[in-house]
Amino acid sequence: MYAQMIKSTGQNVKSPEEMDPQERAFQERVDAGEKIEPKDWMPEGYRRTLIRQIGQHAHSEIVGQLPEGNWITRAPTLERKAILLAKVQDEAGHGLYLYCAAETLGVSRDHLTRDLLSGKMKYSSIFNYPTLTWADMGAVGWLVDGAAIMNQVPLQRTSYGPYARAMVRICKEESFHQRQGFDIMMKMANGTEAQRKMAQDALNRFWYPSLMMFGPSDENSVHSAQNMAWKIKMNTNDELRQKFVDQTAPQAAFLGLTIPDEHLKWNEARGHYDFSEPDWDEFFDVLKGNGPCSADRMEARNRAWDEGAWVREGLLAHAEKKKARKVAAE
Amino acid sequence: MTDPLFEFLCRLGDNTLVLGHRVSEWCGVAPVLEEDIALANTALDLIGQTTMWLNLAGEVEGAGRDADALAFRRDVWDFRNLLLVEQPNGDFGQTMMRQFLFDAWHVLYLTELEKSSDARVAAIAEKSLKEARYHLDRASETVIGLGDGTEESNARMQAALDRLWPYVGEMFDSDAVDMDMVAKGIAPDPGTLRPGFDATVNPVLRKATLTRPESDFAHRGGRSGARHSEHLGHLLTQMQWLQRAYPDATW
Ligand SMILES: [Fe+2]
Ligand SMILES: [Fe+2]
Ligand SMILES: [Fe+2]
Numbered sequence: 001m002y003a004q005m006i007k008s009t010g011q012n013v014k015s016p017e018e019m020d021p022q023e024r025a026f027q028e029r030v031d032a033g034e035k036i037e038p039k040d041w042m043p044e045g046y047r048r049t050l051i052r053q054i055g056q057h058a059h060s061e062i063v064g065q066l067p068e069g070n071w072i073t074r075a076p077t078l079e080r081k082a083i084l085l086a087k088v089q090d091e092a093g094h095g096l097y098l099y100c101a102a103e104t105l106g107v108s109r110d111h112l113t114r115d116l117l118s119g120k121m122k123y124s125s126i127f128n129y130p131t132l133t134w135a136d137m138g139a140v141g142w143l144v145d146g147a148a149i150m151n152q153v154p155l156q157r158t159s160y161g162p163y164a165r166a167m168v169r170i171c172k173e174e175s176f177h178q179r180q181g182f183d184i185m186m187k188m189a190n191g192t193e194a195q196r197k198m199a200q201d202a203l204n205r206f207w208y209p210s211l212m213m214f215g216p217s218d219e220n221s222v223h224s225a226q227n228m229a230w231k232i233k234m235n236t237n238d239e240l241r242q243k244f245v246d247q248t249a250p251q252a253a254f255l256g257l258t259i260p261d262e263h264l265k266w267n268e269a270r271g272h273y274d275f276s277e278p279d280w281d282e283f284f285d286v287l288k289g290n291g292p293c294s295a296d297r298m299e300a301r302n303r304a305w306d307e308g309a310w311v312r313e314g315l316l317a318h319a320e321k322k323k324a325r326k327v328a329a330e
Numbered sequence: 331m332t333d334p335l336f337e338f339l340c341r342l343g344d345n346t347l348v349l350g351h352r353v354s355e356w357c358g359v360a361p362v363l364e365e366d367i368a369l370a371n372t373a374l375d376l377i378g379q380t381t382m383w384l385n386l387a388g389e390v391e392g393a394g395r396d397a398d399a400l401a402f403r404r405d406v407w408d409f410r411n412l413l414l415v416e417q418p419n420g421d422f423g424q425t426m427m428r429q430f431l432f433d434a435w436h437v438l439y440l441t442e443l444e445k446s447s448d449a450r451v452a453a454i455a456e457k458s459l460k461e462a463r464y465h466l467d468r469a470s471e472t473v474i475g476l477g478d479g480t481e482e483s484n485a486r487m488q489a490a491l492d493r494l495w496p497y498v499g500e501m502f503d504s505d506a507v508d509m510d511m512v513a514k515g516i517a518p519d520p521g522t523l524r525p526g527f528d529a530t531v532n533p534v535l536r537k538a539t540l541t542r543p544e545s546d547f548a549h550r551g552g553r554s555g556a557r558h559s560e561h562l563g564h565l566l567t568q569m570q571w572l573q574r575a576y577p578d579a580t581w
Contacts, residue, residue, distance in 0.1 A: 065358030076581035089370035308361025314483025
């Protein structure tokens with residue numbers, strides 16, 4: 001999940017009686033499964049929460065380029081290099097669609113970018129972990145894109161039209177990424193001794209951070225309740241995490257790799273795998289900016305933005321000159 | 331002497347390989363999101379072209395090497411790319427200026443290669459040319475936009491042009507390999523392409539309000555492999571590391 005701990009209004013969900021007529025009509029449309037479009041009336045809390053969520057998702061796509069970009073220049077074959085480049089290019093494209101979706105809510109891409117660079121807005125905790133071997137390109141596709149899909153497939157039915165439509169496009173590409181990641185893992189897991197070791201090591205390092213992507217349990221969260229009532233969140237974090245573990249455990253077995261959890265076990269009665277919770281202290285440390293690569297990621301994004309300023313200004317100045325020349329010629 | 335056709339194909343494939351690698355170094359850190367996407371796209375095209383040229387080179391050589399073996403297992407002295415493409419990215423302006431100068435030559439060269447007597451060469455050229463034309467359009471627009479932008483962007487683009495101009499001349503060198511290709515109708519004499527290059531480049535530089543350097547001094551040694559710059563070795567160190575560290579692995 002690329003959006004974590006999205007704060008909503010902080011209030012309990014209003015009952016229909018507590019809503020004013022406009023709010024009630026809005027909620028009825030959402031309940032009926034209608035899409036809310038940019039020009040429609042919407043509660044201010046809905047708008048602001050969506051900006052936070054879509055913005056965080058967009059930032060995650062952008063920062064998410066870095067851990068994988070880390071291996072583009074070291075990809076082991078021309079084909080792998082091309083696949084990885086295309087993937088990272090897709091992620092930039094996802095960022096672009098999502099910023100566009102956020103813009104329909106009245107916030108500019110530049111504004112959101114500044115909030116990312118100042119640390120005011122967050123991106124997914126997962127991208128604060130390092131990619132240390134080529135097998136990590138497999139693990140990221142398999143687990144990270146895999147976890148993202150768990151969250152994003154239901155979001156194709158989210159109540160906000162532009163967000164739902166962005167998700168439809170994005171999900172197609174994400175499932176492609178996951179298959180490519182799994183393909184790398186297969187090659188590694190069935191490769192030389194050193195490659196198998198890399199594959200297992202990648203799974204060891206990415207397993208719990210992937211579980212953290214869904215965020216801590218939010219069964220009792222007022223934020224989560226409101227966001228679910230608005231259909232900008234479709235499932236609880238625990239539901240999605242369980243689904244992810246249920247899907248991934250057999251895949252790991254197929255690869256001949258061991259998930260680093262001695263309590264991972266099929267529970268016949270529940271019809272689900274039992275598994276250990278990740279270390280939530282670590283998660284909160286990462287959110288506070290103390291992830292293993294948090295400082296690196298923020299530095300990289302800030303440097304790109306600062307060093308790119310003259311380019312953006314230059315192109316803008318040229319566009320204005322061109323416009324002025326055109327006006328003068330008319 | 332090695333087969334001139336093999337040499338010729340390595341020159342083409344190494345140009346796109348090394349430039350594609352350089353462009354891919356921008357991944358995730360371009361000045362705007364649209365440029366991240368566009369640069370990745372350029373790098374992808376170049377890597378695709380590399381695969382075609384180097385696979386054909388391997389086929390012509392007949393020693394069982396494919397594009398990956400040629401890309402990842404040769405050392406500096408066996409590379410045949412122009413010095414221009416191995417130059418470091420510098421700032422975004424320098425990257426785009428390098429791209430522009432290369433594309434201006436590349437489009438002309440590929441246009442001639444489309445008429446090659448070797449059908450395999452002609453086919454790759456035809457496919458590559460579409461991409462190269464698009465790259466040239468984009469790079470020209472960027473050079474014009476930044477040259478004719480702010481005072482700072484103009485100064486940076488002029489500095490990039492001055493820095494890279496000494497690597498232009500090598501693109502128009504001809505040697506025994508080229509003469510052999512000309513004799514067989516496979517490829518043109520690069521020397522004949524200079525007027526076309528000037529006709530492409532001069533108007534763009536004019537619109538960009540940039541001054542074409544007066545000296546046509548040219549560094550040489552890339553396409554012959556006689557003397558690369560120090561930069562290529564570092565590039566290969568990174569690019570080839572996995573293949574070299576785990577030679578018995580498949581990926
Ligand atoms: Fe994505
Ligand atoms: Fe992603
Ligand atoms: Fe993805």
